[in-house]
Amino acid sequence: MSNLTIERLTVGYGDGAPVLDGLSLDVPDGAVLALLGANGAGKTTLLRALTGLVPARAGRVTIGGADLTGLRTEERVRRGLSLVPEGRSVVVELTVDENLRLGALWRHRGPARRTAVAEMYELFEPLARRRDAVGHTLSGGERQMLALARALVSRPDVLLLDEPSLGLAPLVVAQLLGVLRDTAARTGLTVLLAEQNVTGALSVADRGVVLSLGEVVADRPAAELAADPALRHAYLGF
Template identity: 60%
Template sequence: MSEALLTVDRLTAGYGDAPVLHGVSLSLAPGTVTAVLGANGAGKTTLLRTVSGLVRAESGRIMLGGEDITRMPVERLVRHGLVHVPEGRGLIAELTVDENLRLGGLWRRGHAEARRSLEEVYNLFPALPARRRQPSQQLSGGEQQMLALGRALMARPRLLLLDEPSLGLAPRVTADFMGLLRHLVDSAGLTVLVVEQNVKSALSVADRGVVISLGRVVVAAAADRLRGDNELRHHFLGF
């Protein structure tokens, strides 16, 4: 088995004097999708925000590619290959599609490389080139989610954190998005940690699932096991 790309070791974090995560541990192998599942308020979003540096860890350790990134500033994390697409997509509504995409590659020093990345993203998302001069707020929900993913890919991440990517999307659009995500993992070696309320959709493309309850990992198993274990699904995932 490949050495873990991301290792979270006994992570405790929260807001002010109210811890949300209590000793969370997990690891992600390179080129895999791991789905973080659980009820609202379980700590899923806090986990992503702590890994990406938006919430300060109180204790524990976060390792990316063997390097300790627990206290690393957000801008340095991007340079190390970690990109976070938050819930709500984080697009700048007034900026055009093209401008939003270019923001994703701002830190890259080579203009030629940035142009290549932009061309690759437009090829990957055929609906976006015709919209490139339109403000992102004029796009449909599905197009906005594709734009958010495209902006993240502009940074050429090793590790992509996605928070509720299917929120507000129609089932068919969600299925297309998840299929594209799986394609990126299989073809480009991307590693994904995704928080998702649509459990069936997430497990359909995930290699592993991690179930969090009240800030603690209660189950970590292969996605096939989570899909096939009726008792476990009913108890922790409600279906």
């Protein structure tokens, strides 16, 4: 069981007003949930709070019933949570292979690590061809592919992604989102996908949740959300 449950989560910065105030969500096993909303809606704050990078003022976060609330980020990773932050997070001084082995470090040892890395090369063939290339020599699409592979190589139960399509060509975006959808369907991976690319996100998601000023204003099946022109115009800008 790898469902992600968020109960009455309240998060803010310093002494300011909360960015998220009592937010609750449930993402079932193997589901892809698109987290949508304008800049400032609270999407990135939610992902950072789930990983422990921003402390919660109140609320509870569980994966498969196991309470992660109060745990450090490293421990949350060990418990099966993985984040791909905005900005193609790879270690540019390391090779592709070194990045992948580093990503597997938290949850695998010895032969299991080698197997996990080999699986990523099967899943992302361009990375296999560039396994000895240093990170800073990769294209934007290759870096985002590596960032996603680094997250998947640990075989997480729940994967969080923050704007993975930002600045990428449409063809690359389609490939990455397709891998994400197929992986979730094949392995039961639970995915929370924060995206400005509404059309792309809803095309691979089971469900869409729209945030506005830190509150959930819509929670519907992805196809139904995409077909609602009033909601799209009001909150999603298309």
